[in-house]
Amino acid sequence: MPQRACSTVRLAIALVVVASLGACIPPSADTPVSKPAPQRAAPRLPTDLVALIEPEPVWEARKVAPNAQQVAESLYTVQPGDTLRSIGNRTGAGSEMLALANGLEAPYVIRPGQKLRVPAGRYHLVSEGESGIAIARAYGIAWRDIVDRNGLEDPFILRNGQRLLLPDPGKRPQTMEERAAAFRIDIDDILTGGQPALREGEETARATPTPKPLPATAAITEPSRFTGSFAWPIKGKVLSPFGQFGSGLRNDGLDIAVPKGTPIKAAADGVVAYAGDEIKLFGGLVLINHGSGWVTAYGHADSLNVVRGQKVTRGQVIGLSGASGFVSEPKLHFEIRRDRKPVDPLLHLPKS
Template identity: 50%
Template sequence: MGGVNHRIWLLSGAFLLAGCIPATNAPAPASRPAPVEEEVVRGDIFGGDVVGGDARPTWTLKPVTTNAVRVTASAYTVRPGDTLRAVGEMSGAGSEALAIENDLTPPYTLRPGQQLRIPAGLYHRVASGETGIGIAAAYGADWGEIITVNALNEPYILRVGQRLRLPSDARPVQAGPVDVGARAAAFRLDIDDIATGSQPALAASGKPTAGTTAPRKPVTTAIADPAYFTGRFEWPLNGPILARFGRIAPGKVSDGINIAAAEGTPIRATANGIVAYAGDQIGVYGGLILINHGSGWVSAYGHAGRIDVKRGQSVRMGDLIGRAGATGQVQTSQLHFQLRKNRIPVDPMKQLPPR
């Protein structure tokens, strides 16, 4: 059965850090219970055919250059004309880390003579097109921990030149450029990682791509959040519940529900949103679709036998997005369905209409 935490570090293709200074109230990281099963991602993750679709990859893979520098804790006295960004660049820690360390809030105005604490740590400078999970892979780090350490918030798009503080145990997997794709077989995939860490970094003045109803090909740039959330969900299809949310066996927890469905049964969008992922490169789920609904909500649809949408496509509640199947690690045709709010899986049965 699909649908529990399966880890990835490998995608180079990440959901925008609003501006270059994060808010300090990041959501708590989702807990990671023991998975029902582990699935190693195959080495051709960016070259496989999409179920029932074309052979174009979902992301453009971007190698990550391990350029992190270690900064020692110190203090800095603000001089006339200093800006937080300039002090961040000079110190190597970055403006985001300085804002967090010194409890600064917008518009981040500094005063001559003000004392700023420079936090110690290992800091990676984000390059064009890099993604959070690609960076995590390059340093052998956990992307969820990077989110927490840097107080990143939805929609988790990184900015070129941004300094990401790495966990204390992070180490470059190798010196220089890391070809994440060539090392894909060494990593495992987790839905939370894709939802929060798979969008390419934007230039400081760049804007994420708005969703479109009929993209000609998968969008490989960062995608903007939906403009609004309807506030309600509908069933993606009807059928008997095979597995419910929560603990299913000692030490095993399901992050969603599994719904029995005949092969070819239409799968419909549970709410308005933008497709964040559509492909079959994640072995445990087979055909998988992720939709970003805005306001922190993401829905996931696994084991699809056919996928009829592309990354970056806008969908409305009830739109056909694919067909049920038995792809991935299941023996019978079914749909694995998840809902996540601010990275945390929630019971879909409590959000869907009674039936």
């Protein structure tokens, strides 16, 4: 049946493996790119393949109302039985910001009579199912700014009742249309803000090897640690290497030329953190979390056959190459990231 170029999430139960392998990794968001290619139809797949389509990305499943509360700076005297969470509920400030403002470190021990500074600002109260990306979109601000402002750390899973300090809105409130126009997401935003908030006591969902989409309200359990090595996701001529280019532009990965329809393979064992096309530059994109802070990215796919929360193994076909996104020829954009920072894939791949 005809397939639309890179639907939000395309899952195929089986995939025809092509005999010839060829591959290329395209430029990153900062790398010069050619004019966006016209929309192309994905190749026809055999009729025995069944596609399961997730209707919307995780951050669209739970809409966020921009109802942040303004909190004035004050001093709070710790009472018997208080915790940072309960103090946050009383004052309207976030427990993370209370800890940062008062130099507290885990396990955040506080004593009755202790004076705590309550930092001023606008605080958003997180509700169950809300994701960081959805929160950022509601206010028309960058999610990474919220991460930095609140000192959020891996695994970046929010919780129901958590309060997030928002960046200064500026002199004039934005309209809904202005917030929508200002909103952008990138790979780091998906990795740090794509998980839905959990309710109190809720556990993350374990990855499954079957291509069955997790509910949009389920947060994924990340792999504990990465002990393997990386393999090439596809074979082909490297068009653009990692690093800085002229005019201050930068490629965060490799761009590899490859015929359309070539199988893209997982570079190592891991769990699919994202499969979709919400980042228009990359078109069909898969992000795989390998544990220990390691993540790989695969962009410009023509079709995808894995879903968020699926466990994959090294060498497993995760999609077919194409020219989706802002490219004019079939290629693969491949990145390796460690602790949110892109690293040169050639330093971690076998010599080829």
